[in-house]
Amino acid sequence: MASLKVLIVGGGITGPAAAYWLSRIPGAQITLLERSSQMRASGQQLDLRVAGVDMMKKMGIEPAVRAVRCKEPGAQLVDTDGNTKAYFPAAEHGKGKQSITSEYEIMRGDLVRILYGLTENRANVRHVYNRTVANFTQDDESDPHGKVHVTFSDGRQEDFDLVLAADGTGSKTRKIMLGPDAPDPRHRTGGYIAYFSVPSEPWDSDRSTGCILPGGRMSRIIMTRKDCPELTRVYMMLGKRDEALDAALKSGDLAALKRAFAEIYEGGGWETKRFMEALSTCPEAGDLYCTPYEEVRLPEGSWSRGRAVLIGDAAHSATANGYGTSWGLIGPYLLAGELATLYEKDGALPTASVVRAAKEYEKIWRPVALSGHGGSQFGEALFPRSEFGISILNWVVGVAAWLRLDQYVGLDGFVGSWKLPDYPALDKDPVSE
Numbered sequence: 001m002a003s004l005k006v007l008i009v010g011g012g013i014t015g016p017a018a019a020y021w022l023s024r025i026p027g028a029q030i031t032l033l034e035r036s037s038q039m040r041a042s043g044q045q046l047d048l049r050v051a052g053v054d055m056m057k058k059m060g061i062e063p064a065v066r067a068v069r070c071k072e073p074g075a076q077l078v079d080t081d082g083n084t085k086a087y088f089p090a091a092e093h094g095k096g097k098q099s100i101t102s103e104y105e106i107m108r109g110d111l112v113r114i115l116y117g118l119t120e121n122r123a124n125v126r127h128v129y130n131r132t133v134a135n136f137t138q139d140d141e142s143d144p145h146g147k148v149h150v151t152f153s154d155g156r157q158e159d160f161d162l163v164l165a166a167d168g169t170g171s172k173t174r175k176i177m178l179g180p181d182a183p184d185p186r187h188r189t190g191g192y193i194a195y196f197s198v199p200s201e202p203w204d205s206d207r208s209t210g211c212i213l214p215g216g217r218m219s220r221i222i223m224t225r226k227d228c229p230e231l232t233r234v235y236m237m238l239g240k241r242d243e244a245l246d247a248a249l250k251s252g253d254l255a256a257l258k259r260a261f262a263e264i265y266e267g268g269g270w271e272t273k274r275f276m277e278a279l280s281t282c283p284e285a286g287d288l289y290c291t292p293y294e295e296v297r298l299p300e301g302s303w304s305r306g307r308a309v310l311i312g313d314a315a316h317s318a319t320a321n322g323y324g325t326s327w328g329l330i331g332p333y334l335l336a337g338e339l340a341t342l343y344e345k346d347g348a349l350p351t352a353s354v355v356r357a358a359k360e361y362e363k364i365w366r367p368v369a370l371s372g373h374g375g376s377q378f379g380e381a382l383f384p385r386s387e388f389g390i391s392i393l394n395w396v397v398g399v400a401a402w403l404r405l406d407q408y409v410g411l412d413g414f415v416g417s418w419k420l421p422d423y424p425a426l427d428k429d430p431v432s433e
Contacts, residue, residue, distance in 0.1 A: 043108030052326020
């Protein structure tokens with residue numbers, strides 16, 4: 001039996017999903033590499049949508065997801081006095097368009113634990129922590145038995161048949177694959193999204209609750225979600241770039257980042273004063289995380305080079321577009337399916353077959369994964385700053401909610417009709433047989 005030795009760089013959502021599917025190929029030996037010293041089971045609320053729900057079911061994890069999902073009834077828009085101006089109930093999978101709230105809302109840490117659980121006890125999957133890839137080179141594609149020669153951060157070297165970059169929007173593995181002279185494929189599309197946790201109060205709603213704030217030097221939204229009784233999760237969305245925020249992000253100084261947000265949100269109204277005080281003083285707010293709105297834009301045909309392949313956000317990230325988690329599960333399945341199909345046919349995966357599978361994966365997945373690119377994300381043009389403009393917008397959204405227009409112009413569109421391909425070669429599990 002020919003072997004397929006795979007290195008997956010990145011232990012978030014996409015990496016463990018890839019480890020599961022690739023481990024079902026006969027003879028596969030998988031190494032899942034995580035830069036942190038342990039599994040990173042942290043982060044805020046995620047959702048599974050459209051084909052991502054089908055993917056979850058195919059992986060057999062629906063019962064586990066349902067057991068820990070956040071039971072969010074829907075999303076509401078309030079004014080600065082806390083009055084509800086619009087409400088959109090959660091959309092059940094397969095029943096109408098997708099709403100802001102999915103039937104399958106789950107905390108990131110819970111989903112990571114579920115995905116790791118799929119491979120923690122599999123003999124052909126090795127989990128490696130506290131290590132990164134320093135560099136790698138590849139043998140020429142003309143060599144049917146070519147390898148990827150990887151040097152790790154601790155100086156160790158190892159050869160692999162396939163290297164997958166699942167290390168996110170800022171992927172260092174992608175930079176190595178593309179080469180030092182390749183332009184950075186990340187493009188800013190707006191301001192920022194950030195989140196942190198605060199102690200909850202009895203009046204905090206279990207609905208996803210957003211408020212557009214007047215004034216300030218940029219468009220500002222503050223939003224809450226509540227997945228457990230003791231904590232309220234606060235989300236901040238800003239419409240344009242800010243020098244202080246950019247400097248704080250670049251420095252990695254958490255205190256500076258907190259100060260920058262507190263200054264921007266000063267005088268915002270609604271619960272903003274309480275949230276900013278908590279951001280500065282409460283230990284729960286130590287989980288503050290911020291990322292710019294950006295997209296990864298790579299030319300067609302550049303998701304892979306030889307035996308190195310980009311998956312998940314490393315290939316097609318679009319910040320907060322509503323589908324990142326679903327896409328992070330589906331892409332690995334498609335790549336593994338293409339590889340498994342060729343292996344079943346030929347009994348081996350020479351370089352030409354690996355290259356062919358990678359190109360076919362991109363051909364199938366690129367139109368769907370990029371379908372939301374170039375669209376409107378949170379920015380100055382979408383949200384007014386004047387009290388009058390916000391009142392008009394609140395009224396318009398309220399009418400849309402009353403008429404249930406979200407069922408006609410929901411989030412899914414083209415991607416809602418896309419169906420998962422079926423790969424019979426992945427149906428059998430060689431590890432359990």
